[in-house]
Amino acid sequence: MATVKISKKLIAQCVKLTPDLAERISLMGIPVESENAEEIEIEVLPNRPDVLSIQGFLRVLKAYSGKEPGLKKYKVNAPEKNYKVKVDSSLKDIRPYTCCAIVKNLKFDDSKIKEIIDLQEKLHTTLGRNRKKLAIGIYPLEKITLPIRFEARKPQDIKFRPLEMDRDLTGLEILQKHPAGRTYSDLMKNLDRYPVFVDAMGKILSMPPIINSHETGKITPETREVFIECSGSNLESLKKTLNIIVTTLADMGGKIFSMEVDYGKKEIMPDLSPDKMKLSIDNVNALLGLKLKEGDLQKLLPKVGYDYSKGKVSIPAWRTDILHEVDIIEDVAIAYGYDKFEYTIPKVATIAEESPMTKIQSKISQALAGLGLLEISTYHLIKEEECVKAKLKDEQKIELENSKTEYKLLRPNLTLPALRILSENKDNEYPHKIFEIGTVFSLDRNQNSETGIREMESLVIACSPSNFTELKQILDYLTRAFALNYELREVKKEGFIEGRTGSIFTDKRECGFIGEAHPDMLKQWGIKMPVCMIEISIGEMFKA
Amino acid sequence: MDHKEDSVLEELAERLSPLEQKVIPHLKLDIDKIVAKSGLDTTSVLRALRFLENKGILRLNIKKVKIIDLGINGIYYKKNHLPERRLLLTLESNNYLPLQKAQEASGLSENEFKVSLGVLKSKAFVSLINGKLSLTATKEDLVKKSLEEQLLEALPIEYDKLAPEQLFALDNLKKRKEIIVIEERSETGFELTELGKKIAGKEIKTDYIEEVTPEVIRDWSRGKKFRKYDIQAQVPRVYGGRKHFVNQAIDHGRKIWLEMGFKEMTGTKAVTSFWNFDALFTAQDHPVREMHDTFFVKNIKGKLPDKEIVKRVKESHEQGVGGSKGWGYLWNEETAKRVLIRTHTTALSSQTLAKLKKKDLPAKYFAIGKCFRNETVDWKHGFEFNQTEGIVIDPEANLSNLLGYLSEFSKKMGFDKIRFQPSFFPYTEPSVEGLVWNEGKKEWIEVFAAGIFRPEVTIPLLGEPIPVLAWGPGFDRLMMMAYEIKDLRELYSNDLKKLRDIPLWNK
Structure with missing residues (x-):
């Protein structure tokens, strides 16, 4: 962010140095970054490169304070x-x-x-x-x-x-x-x-x-x-x-x-002749919610460095940010004072609505918290080395360009981050019973989406130390709470023990897995205690 | 024994738990012996001693001892030399090596090599001449064991017993990865009070009822007495299940939007540049669209929406719409197809506007969720953050309404004092910054970014310049304020101890 330091002596030539000076300067559309006894450091917003110098700032200040109002003329x-x-x-x-x-x-x-x-x-x-x-x-x-x-x-x-x-x-x-x-x-x-x-x-x-x-x-x-x-x-x-x-x-x-x-x-x-733009007082009042009159515009516009006459504004040739009438209208608001506006709320009736996915998610987390499980919230990005630990296949990897950290890919599931969290919490009191609800990413082979990426809301539950029975109890509880039936079919899954891992089906739709983690994988993650996990696609299981 | 003392002891007996009764006969011994004689485990004995301390029978003295020991790497280095020694040995047999060669020859990892180089340079044992590493240490330097090596050999050792030069070596080693571990152990002892001395060694038998069991209830008769508990005694902690504290705060934010009549927008986190930038009148050469600010997805090209909208957005950028001058450059479709993970929830707002029908107006929507920026991670930055945003699409809406909504929203969030100043965002005009008063810090804090969407945004998406008010607070900042968290990383560290102990979001 570009900043400029201005000596208070220079400022004092235009306005009184009151304790609220910084606030008053901010109201001119120039935020104050810092202030000390001698100087003020302003932050120049990207739309005002003409304020990137002391002279540029003083030009704005002189107009605003009434010392030199209107369009500044140069020969x-x-x-x-x-x-x-x-x-x-x-x-x-x-x-x-x-x-x-x-x-x-x-x-x-x-x-x-x-x-x-x-x-x-x-x-x-x-x-x-x-x-x-x-x-x-x-x-x-x-x-x-x-x-x-x-x-x-x-x-x-x-x-x-x-x-x-x-x-x-x-x-x-x-x-x-x-x-x-x-x-x-x-x-x-x-x-x-x-x-x-x-x-x-x-x-x-x-x-x-x-x-x-x-x-x-x-x-x-x-x-x-x-x-x-x-x-x-x-x-x-x-x-x-x-x-x-x-x-x-x-x-x-x-x-x-x-x-x-x-x-x-x-x-x-150079051509320093001003650009001209029409300004409709009706548009000003409609956008700002004010009741300004022609005479008000004649007073306000010179305060922000413009000349104004009969619906026409002369714009300084060094302003780069005036593309549309609304840009001038914002300056009218600045001249009027952001601190002088009335706060009004129109009496319009609209119907509030929570998204169905949010509703189901909060019910699931309520149920799981009731069982004493703790919710975690992990990054949507994962590390390259974690793909190796989780033996991800190439088609599961969605990479980002030039990530500045070691987190470089979108997560394909919540199992992976859950294992990371368990491994990071080795020294915290056991048992660890955690869950997370969040978005997971996969390539969209059918190309239905604009992005070529398929996103699903997923739920992971991980307990450690734990066993298959405990996790199946949780799955039972959860499905009963939502009046769902499910069926397990034994399945082989990378990182989980054969014969202790199953796919979860509801209404013949496969919607997740339950299983006991293999010591081989746990060792990879540096996890010392047994872990059992469930991961479920919320959309598939709860039809949200 | 006089009468007064008698009643004190009786009062005491009434409150002794079975654990304490088992320990009292052995109180003249030290803790290890009490464990052996009483048949209790150490934890139970310690608990009993704590109870007895509360009753004024003894005083526990717990001494914390810091023990310095070898970490994983420390154990390895003690066996196989510290990396800097290995580098020295390499150079001794083969001086003037280029850096790369020296690293290979010494068999050090890149990091170990860097550290070694730093250490040896600071001791002036080596210097770099024309890109080659040369040994400048004397024979005596080489023979002498460094302070660090000496310390490694002396471990484990109590921190308080470290000599000054050992402390110095410890400071150096602590900075390096897992060479040293510092463990805190506590050693407990106790001494008897006057009262304790009288009671210690005695067998105290009472017939007070300990637990209310079904039998006690069934056989209840008057005259029986219960042992009195020490209700001040500490009990073991239990932990409940609960939502992550960040999500608790998000739920609160969602509730506020709902109370104000807003409808929730949901959508994908991966979006095309079109919705995240182009539809929001962010020029294609704007710095925010570069890789070092935004996470683009590798090897995927997205699809653009409805042709009509694309045409209008293109026109908006190139020559402007509704009286705007536009940005005056050639808008590139391919750039708009680049897929990214959203940098703001406004990417949902743009999609919502494009779908809106005129008969649905006025309408109010909100979104809440994760957004992403390609940032390094430090105490005030992260690559993921939570954002929320609301939009009001209302032909009659104006700036005064925007400030009205904002001050109402802010009150619901618990901030009664708010002020506004002008600001800048590429897609709003006028733009507003909302600051709230932090009573604790006595300062104004920037919390809300707000504005009215530019006609260059609304005309292509809605078909006409209908005012759209938009605002959102930075959620992570609010949470840090409320929980007095100074380091952003703590929000997403998932330290289970912290998640168990942090107070519930209470707003």
Whole structure:
């Protein structure tokens, strides 16, 4: 989760520092992660990448507190000579777009540089999906010569000194040797040519989305003017990202200059003119349950950074999250105050209903608890080594991709987890009488399901030390309690003693087994006491 | 013997159990001898002594002794050298080995090898030069037994008798797997009180009735007396059968939903990405859809539902529906077919909405059950967790209703103080976070995630933008709060002792 730390001194310039400050900030849609005497750490929700900087947060706060309400305006100066970027057609299937701008009049110090790099990195991980979707480069203008070319080159034809390296590397070497190269090399997989930004003197500025050049791509406290580019495949996201960066730099005192980007079509960037969207006051009131009037909207919308006039909302060009009218309506609710809403419950009659499976399950557990059995609740996933212990066949195994723990497969029955629990409780007082009700998984060979997996609700009972008679008594009790008849047929079952194991049939349907565990299997599990078990498919036996 | 003392003894005799009567004649002996002379087993003698302690006849002194002994691996290592010694011996005969080779040559498991390497490095006995392991220990270093080796040889030993260097070695070995076991044993002794000294050694015969038997009832006559019990005496514990405490809490949650008029949804835990993500307007490149967050099932491709719904969901993502801009990318059917185990119960809500008929409105549904995330396990994370969720599908519903339902639900869960703040979920707008006041900790705790489904969700599933209110509390967090459990793993550890002893869910 992305967070930003803001000094309370800065906050105090907009609002009073009251004890409920954190709560008030949370009500603006910006949860507070932590707070101390000097600063507040905010958590930036994924829908608000424009708040990933101190400047972004202050912009929201200034509007909300009434200090600077409404849509914030930024001046964009026309491009000067050679303020051009040409996107080569060789990038068409590699990285087809870039959005660029220049910002001047900057005064950097180490902490400001860190702020900018932080913002860049946070945008990379959030909006940029770890640079997969987009990457951002910022370069000192004095070190480069305009115009710029964005093109694709064979890795061996790329050679420059990347940031934090003491010598020139080729494109391939960067992926192998540079830390950023290694981290993001997956993004270049299957590419025979890599994208590079090149200046008018032929100097390589960077190889996105991996790394900038040490010579032309490093901001220092002496830097006054910067060239900014965002590259990727989704033009819309790139534009928004560029807008977030240039407005942040403008809030630091910078002057924005636009550039002409030619990606087959020439476009002047950045475009900070607001998006427009219709807002119906009826829709606002219907969705929020309020009775707002036109005048209320005129007051509320500027509080959350919009301009509003006659049913039309002007949306900041750096907001990425406004897809639909409802997104603006939520902001109206935020401006109104989540703490000011009335709590109402409509008087609608609906009929409550428990699912039949739940009903039968709670009756079964009631009956078994009455016999003194203890319910356990185990994971739906099992370990690979347990499949070996239980001698599972391949067709019983349903594996998950890339599990981070040793639990890697869906359980085929509840017998297996019950044995695990018995083995883990060796040191607890005996007897152990346990049961579990839960879902088990098998492959759906008839392909009736959307998922190809068949799920059944199952019941397992395990007692230790115990014997066949005790378990059969329990089975008797359970079937009598549900007015069912059953019949046992001797069966051979892996892990259970022959002649002491049977399939359970009700109405000629096979619905489970009862049996005494074989010492061989118990030894595998490290269980020292005799175990008897029953496992029943609830659907089959109780017709739920 | 004066009169007063006489009556004390008489009073005492009236309360002596048969066990105590058998023990008293031998009270001047120590416990082992009492066992031998009385013909009782040790447990019974100890029980009798406890009873006598309650009567002021003796004072038990129970000394707990911690004994350090060899664990399974310890026994093996004592015979066959500690792994670090084996590695040293290997290097002594064959220096400058690459890591892999050194492990093979020493015959250590990967884990043993890692540990050994750490131990030897910290003692500066070996160093790694150009990926090769080289011996830097002196001859004397090699001959000397390490503290750990010395300790292993000294076991078993009482903890209190450990010398400082043994304690140090113990600390090191304790961290390693099953080398050491620490057992607690208690040793019981007793001393007689003044009263005890008077009574010890005497044969006390009484004719008080011990048990009420059918014969006692049949032959009852006045004048007979019952032995008086020590009703304060501890009795052995019994355990009842019961539901798992997590399921007790779930039952409570279900009851609340039912009381509020909701109908239970059930469905499979394995679902297609379509229901878990796509139908909920979660873009296909959203990070939550990656393998390191979600459990996808290997080698299975699912099927998509009704074509019409698929078409509408696709449109919703690509160019948007109902005035939405959509996500503006090419929606991929194959991605939606990937099968996973549900990451939230909302996967049931989306399926329910798709089945709903207009004549069924307004309608209220809830679901409760396990959900899954591909997480490592630690005190606050697990790969399985319980979630519950309710939805209200009502053409007239609004945010003020949502907050109303939430505050009512929260009251039923036992939280009277609730506040709301804005939040974000990909499929709701507006979104709400509900926080409840924890009086014990004096802080607000995030409990409810809530919101109104986006039109990009409702239009494809319901055919039109009907408001759907949705909310759910994180169940595991509530249970941890109620039971004051600090470690999430305890919820699913199935330690039978804990399951037997934990109080019933009492809400």
